[in-house]
Amino acid sequence: MSVYITSTGRFLPGPAIHVEDVEKVLGAVHGKPSSLRVQIQKANKIQTRHYAIDENQQTTHSNTEMATRAAEECLDRAFVGREKVGMLAVASTQGDLPAPGMASMVQAELDLPEIEILTTHGICSSSIMALKAAWNSMRLEEHDAALVLSSELASRLLKKQRYEAATTSTFAAKRIDFSTEFLRWMLSDGAGALLLQNKPAPKGLSLRIDWIRGFSHAHALPTCMSVGSAGRPEDARTWQDYDTYAEAEQDGALLLRQDVRLLDNLMRMGVDGYLRLVEEGVSKPSDVDHFLCHYSSHHFRNKILEMLNKAGVGIPEEKWWTNLYTRGNTGCASLFIMLDEFLRTEELSVKEGDRVLCFVPESGRFNTTYVHLTVVSQ
Amino acid sequence: MKNGEIAIEGGSNTSAEEGVPEGIVLNEHAQVCLQQLLRVWLGFERDLSKVPLLRRIDLGTYTAEDHQVFLRNIRQQVIEGSRWITRTASSFDRDHAEIRSTIISHAVDEHRDYEMLEKDYVASGGELNDILSMERNIGSEALHGFLMHQSSQPNPIDLLGAMWIIEGLGEKMATSWSERIQELTGLGEDSTRFMAYHGHNDSEHMERFYATLDSVCVNDVAVNRIVKTAKVVARLYRLQLEEMEHDLK
Numbered sequence: 001m002s003v004y005i006t007s008t009g010r011f012l013p014g015p016a017i018h019v020e021d022v023e024k025v026l027g028a029v030h031g032k033p034s035s036l037r038v039q040i041q042k043a044n045k046i047q048t049r050h051y052a053i054d055e056n057q058q059t060t061h062s063n064t065e066m067a068t069r070a071a072e073e074c075l076d077r078a079f080v081g082r083e084k085v086g087m088l089a090v091a092s093t094q095g096d097l098p099a100p101g102m103a104s105m106v107q108a109e110l111d112l113p114e115i116e117i118l119t120t121h122g123i124c125s126s127s128i129m130a131l132k133a134a135w136n137s138m139r140l141e142e143h144d145a146a147l148v149l150s151s152e153l154a155s156r157l158l159k160k161q162r163y164e165a166a167t168t169s170t171f172a173a174k175r176i177d178f179s180t181e182f183l184r185w186m187l188s189d190g191a192g193a194l195l196l197q198n199k200p201a202p203k204g205l206s207l208r209i210d211w212i213r214g215f216s217h218a219h220a221l222p223t224c225m226s227v228g229s230a231g232r233p234e235d236a237r238t239w240q241d242y243d244t245y246a247e248a249e250q251d252g253a254l255l256l257r258q259d260v261r262l263l264d265n266l267m268r269m270g271v272d273g274y275l276r277l278v279e280e281g282v283s284k285p286s287d288v289d290h291f292l293c294h295y296s297s298h299h300f301r302n303k304i305l306e307m308l309n310k311a312g313v314g315i316p317e318e319k320w321w322t323n324l325y326t327r328g329n330t331g332c333a334s335l336f337i338m339l340d341e342f343l344r345t346e347e348l349s350v351k352e353g354d355r356v357l358c359f360v361p362e363s364g365r366f367n368t369t370y371v372h373l374t375v376v377s378q
Numbered sequence: 379m380k381n382g383e384i385a386i387e388g389g390s391n392t393s394a395e396e397g398v399p400e401g402i403v404l405n406e407h408a409q410v411c412l413q414q415l416l417r418v419w420l421g422f423e424r425d426l427s428k429v430p431l432l433r434r435i436d437l438g439t440y441t442a443e444d445h446q447v448f449l450r451n452i453r454q455q456v457i458e459g460s461r462w463i464t465r466t467a468s469s470f471d472r473d474h475a476e477i478r479s480t481i482i483s484h485a486v487d488e489h490r491d492y493e494m495l496e497k498d499y500v501a502s503g504g505e506l507n508d509i510l511s512m513e514r515n516i517g518s519e520a521l522h523g524f525l526m527h528q529s530s531q532p533n534p535i536d537l538l539g540a541m542w543i544i545e546g547l548g549e550k551m552a553t554s555w556s557e558r559i560q561e562l563t564g565l566g567e568d569s570t571r572f573m574a575y576h577g578h579n580d581s582e583h584m585e586r587f588y589a590t591l592d593s594v595c596v597n598d599v600a601v602n603r604i605v606k607t608a609k610v611v612a613r614l615y616r617l618q619l620e621e622m623e624h625d626l627k
Contacts, residue, residue: 221427222436233437261558262436265424272420275413311416312409 049328169252192336517618
């Protein structure tokens with residue numbers, strides 16, 4: 001049975017924050033402007049982004065609330081009543097509560113009675129895990145409609161107070177601790193929503209899901225992006241192994257870290273996965289009409305482009321589409337936020353029969369995921 | 379190399395990722411072969427992260443002692459490298475004279491590289507006699523045995539697959555490992571000269587590689603032979619690297 005994305009929605013909290021104002025929102029650690037901010041922002045080229053915290057670092061929208069708002073927009077635009085939704089799959093790097101799963105909290109907010117729920121946990125690729133599970137449930141004909149949400153509230157991890165409290169951490173010890181500061185200038189907040197149905201929408205364009213594939217390389221490669229350890233190779237403790245959570249925080253075990261030295265592996269594995277799909281005959285670069293690639297930084301766009309070209313499976317740059325530069329890198333929410341705006345703003349260039357390839361790599365421990373869609377209308 | 383520089387510049391490409399230089403247009407079979415070789419390389423490179431000694435480079439716990447173990451164990455392969463390459467050259471008949479010339483000049487470039495490696499060993503705190511008396515490890519035996527056997531076959535074009543892996547690793551040592559090892563161990567530049575020099579030389583070798591691939595990889599049989607040998611060499615090379623762990627005191 002074919003499954004279609006028939007409606008989309010998104011929620012971006014608060015006003016668009018200009019690149020120069022980012023530190024006003026996240027706060028200057030100990031009142032001192034960051035010496036890395038400009039350098040990192042110059043490389044990622046993100047011009048505006050949104051935060052669910054205000055300039056006093058107080059939360060303005062919860063993660064649950066953002067996911068719910070995106071879902072409401074998606075359902076309001078749908079040609080099917082919300083009572084048809086039989087499944088709710090929600091992806092996030094970290095829900096508001098460590099337990100229960102975020103899908104429970106969002107279901108309550110949406111007031112969807114007696115549905116099947118799924119919470120996926122990971123980083124960027126968790127949205128693709130949720131999408132695949134919902135797609136498969138639909139293919140088994142268990143539901144007529146499924147709602148898939150992805151939402152991120154990274155700024156709570158990135159506000160100045162987190163770094164100020166980490167008094168015995170690598171961040172406090174080093175003059176520049178790149179691995180703990182890198183993502184501070186990369187990530188921001190937002191949520192996206194997709195509605196899956198067993199038939200295309202009666203009006204407008206829908207996206208048929210052709211295939212979804214993922215290749216994870218955690219068995220071979222070390223952890224690259226994480227929260228939960230102090231970032232010292234000789235210290236195996238994770239945050240819950242400390243006597244108190246306060247000690248874990250002091251030691252920097254609750255800071256978000258990225259080992260940038262390992263990042264090249266992600267691009268290599270991303271290209272390897274695509275070469276694999278080409279080899280299997282699943283994808284052909286010349287058949288791709290639109291390429292929606294989730295990359296965290298403009299810098300990596302060039303690297304991916306270059307590597308695909310050199311491997312002989314390049315997709316011409318004019319087929320690439322992204323809104324990273326205006327909506328920010330919202331982790332697992334990025335692709336859904338991208339799909340929503342892509343369909344809404346590109347009506348002149350998107351036409352029936354167009355093939356859309358999406359690529360969502362996750363640096364956490366190197367998971368690379370691919371989605372193939374075809375534009376259809378009823 | 380500082381963290382910041384990596385984030386902005388994103389590290390350097392290894393030769394396997396550098397792609398075909400401008401001016402060389404590969405035939406259809408060579409293009410397919412190159413894509414498959416690239417996948418073999420990417421898998422090999424990823425799996426190097428599972429080799430305990432090399433994982434310590436990733437994790438930042440690699441020591442000067444690790445470096446000595448690495449150099450001590452890699453020397454035999456460097457010495458034997460020029461032997462299988464020259465034998466490969468002699469196994470090509472008169473119809474392959476161009477390839478023979480290319481391979482001979484490649485062998486000339488590298489056949490005394492091990493002397494540089496011995497100096498690096500001493501500079502990193504090792505005793506010269508220890509490296510001179512070091513036997514081939516189990517993986518080196520297997521790799522050497524395979525390469526000598528293949529290079530003794532008539533017109534062994536499949537050894538392009540072996541060169542692909544070995545040259546790719548040379549470039550990786552230069553671009554990803556040598557500075558990082560200095561940073562982690564506090565050793566000076568004089569202890570990683572072999573790694574750094576080898577990489578520099580290898581990019582020229584890659585240009586010759588693409589031209590040769592285009593001339594010999596002209597059918598499916600050739601593609602399969604080259605790719606299979608690349609896979610065997612990748613596996614045995616990793617075995618050689620894994621075996622280094624047993625040499626740690």
